[in-house]
Amino acid sequence: MSVSETKIEWSEKYRPAALSEIVGNSKPVSELRAWALHWQHGVPDQRAVILHGKPGIGKTTAAHALAHDFDWDVIELNASDQRTASAIKQVAGLASETASLSGGIRLIILDEADNIHGNADRGGAQALARIIKETSQPILLTANDLYGVSQSIKNLCMAIAFRSLQSRSIAQMLKKICHNEGIVCDPEALLKIAENAHGDVRSAINDLQAVAQGKDELYLEGVVVSPRDSRDTIFDVLKKIFRGNDIKEAINATYGIDETPDDLIQWIDENLPAQYRGEDVTSAMRALSRADVFLGRVHLRQNYRMWRYAGAMMTSGVTVSKSREYPGARFMPPSKWRMLRSTRTSRQVRDGISEKIGVQCQTSQRYARLNLLPFVKMLSADRDYAVRLTAWMNLDTTEIAYIIGSKKDTKKVKTIHQEAKDMVEDVAPEKVEIFGGSESRAKVEKVEPEKKGEQEKQVKKGKPAKKSEKIPEKKSQTSLFDF
Ligand SMILES: Nc1ncnc2c1ncn2[C@@H]1O[C@H](COP(=O)(O)OP(=O)(O)OP(=O)(O)O)[C@@H](O)[C@H]1O
Ligand SMILES: [Mg+2]
Structure with a gap:
């Protein structure tokens, strides 16, 4: 078998090339199309958009599909570690210059905009804001959480929300992939994979490939998938704690996030005074201080079972302290020095x-x-x-x-x-x-290195040809997954 047959990832192989092939999210896709149409007639007021939503639901795909449909070139800056102020200036500058030569439109794509300020070069966000104000070319940002995008950038962008997909829609897609790969599949097996992915199409396709590649048939018994997180963000969890009324939901939400109880308590503590008033703050503070006692015991005795009690106190304890509904202030991340105090987070x-x-x-x-x-x-x-x-x-x-x-x-x-x-x-x-x-x-x-270049060429063969100039995010395949 050739390299491309054995190693190409199905999530890449089946990445939709055109907007019409994107599953679900029809409203955001038409908003995106409308924005692009404005660009066809000159520089519009809204020079940048930001597509936001959970991972693996089609944001980057939509960005490239847009360029494909409008026959725009693409300039992409997608490795977050390279997005320093100077790199952003260089790439966006290049876009304007070369565009004026060719006359065509170039879409500048910046993935993971919620990560920009986290770079060593803290000028990244300011440089980007300046470029958005002045650009002669459309700029498209993507982010998992708008909360992570700096306010100055958000003010300059039209925000378009992408939603996670329904399991049924994902299962349909998986069925098409199986059909194309010549695999006879049990619909139940596909539904199981789809449900486990919690709306994340990329994860579902990866899981399908892991269990089905090289097989002729796929049955329910053959589907062993590692449970995926429901991928609630920390902000979803805070909403459930401060605004919800269901204590079980508040605890359960914490299982899907990356934050350890040590981090989570910082978030809750930071936001409490702005979320509740009067007696409710005092009562919730009491719950937090008890949670803190348990956390202390976890560290002292290295007994992680106590995390459970700490978790319950800081979530349900805070939820039940609320005696009435509050309008709900914006959630803020804990101050940096506090986060530094905590141990290595997950x-x-x-x-x-x-x-x-x-x-x-x-x-x-x-x-x-x-x-x-x-x-x-x-x-x-x-x-x-x-x-x-x-x-x-x-x-x-x-x-x-x-x-x-x-x-x-x-x-x-x-x-x-x-x-x-x-x-x-x-x-x-x-x-x-x-x-x-x-x-x-x-x-x-x-x-x-030579082999790697060869492999990349092979892998790229499966993708739609695009005249994109990338600051490369290296994607090589090694024999680790060649099984
Ligand atoms: N709505 C969709 N319709 C069809 N395929 C999809 C869709 N969403 C995701 N996929 C599949 O999942 C893969 C990953 O999608 P994509 O890169 O667009 O995710 P994303 O939303 O940009 O995620 P992240 O936030 O992690 O960057 C695609 O290559 C494609 O195969
Ligand atoms: Mg993406």
Whole structure:
């Protein structure tokens, strides 16, 4: 089989090329089209749009499909770590210059706009605001959460909300993919995958590929998917705590987010005074201070079971302290110094592992987080793979705990760590075999630069041809997933 047949990701292969192929979200898609039409007749008042919504629901796809439909060129800046003020200026500047030569319109796409201010170069957000004010070319930003986008940028953009997809619509898409891949599938199996993805199409397609690729038939019994988070954002959780009346819902919402109870309490504490009034604040404060006592015990005794009590106090305790409805002020993130006080958050752990996967697979941290980390987690359910992956990426105990879904101080985590260390002592980490056995495919090796270029060319063949000039987000494929 050729590289493109074995390694191309289905989520890329089946990425809609035109706006009409995008599933769901018809209203935001027509708003986007209307905005683009204005650009066809000169520079409109609204020079930039921001597409926002949860991951994997078609924002970036819509951006490219728009350019495709209007026959615009694309300039893309999508690796968040490269978006310094100077890079933004350079790319957007280039867009204006070359456009004036060719006469065509160029769509400038900036993915993950909610991450811009987090860069080392803090001038990124200001530079972007200035460029939006002055641009002669359409600018399209995407973000998972509008709350993360700086106010100065939001003021300059038309916000278009994308919604998560219904499981039924996702299952329909999966059915088409199976049909195209020549796989006979049980509708129940597809529905199970779709439901597990909680509206995230990319995750659903990735999960389908993991269980169905190379098969002729897919039955319900054959579907083993690692449970995905419902992907509530921290703001959804705060809404449920401060504005909801259901204590169970308030606790349950916390399970899907990345924040540990140590982080969450900072968020709740920061926002409480603006959300409630009078006695209700006092009562909620009391709940928070009890939660804090439990958190102290967690650290003192390294007993993570107490997290449960802390979690209940800081969520339900605050919800029941409310004696009446409040208008609801905007939620603010906790001040920086407070966040620094807390221990390494699970988001930092997740990003650290993604970085390590990215280094080994020669891809970006973001790409590794979205596409490869779920596979690593899935593989790590097998203890033997967990050891090999630990050795390969030099994971520490916190990181092992994260990928196997366990607590850091468990015997399991410690023994995996020890065995991986022993393995590395025998052989260099890059020589560790993930899939022991078959010599030809088993070794996880760094891809030679020439080979990598070749592979990328192959992978790109599946995509619609586009004259896009990218600041490259490296997406190479390695033999880790060649199974
Ligand atoms: N509405 C949709 N219709 C059809 N396919 C979709 C849709 N949304 C997502 N997909 C599929 O999922 C993949 C990822 O989608 P996309 O990159 O547009 O997500 P996104 O919303 O930009 O996510 P993120 O916030 O993580 O950047 C696409 O390549 C496509 O295969
Ligand atoms: Mg995107």
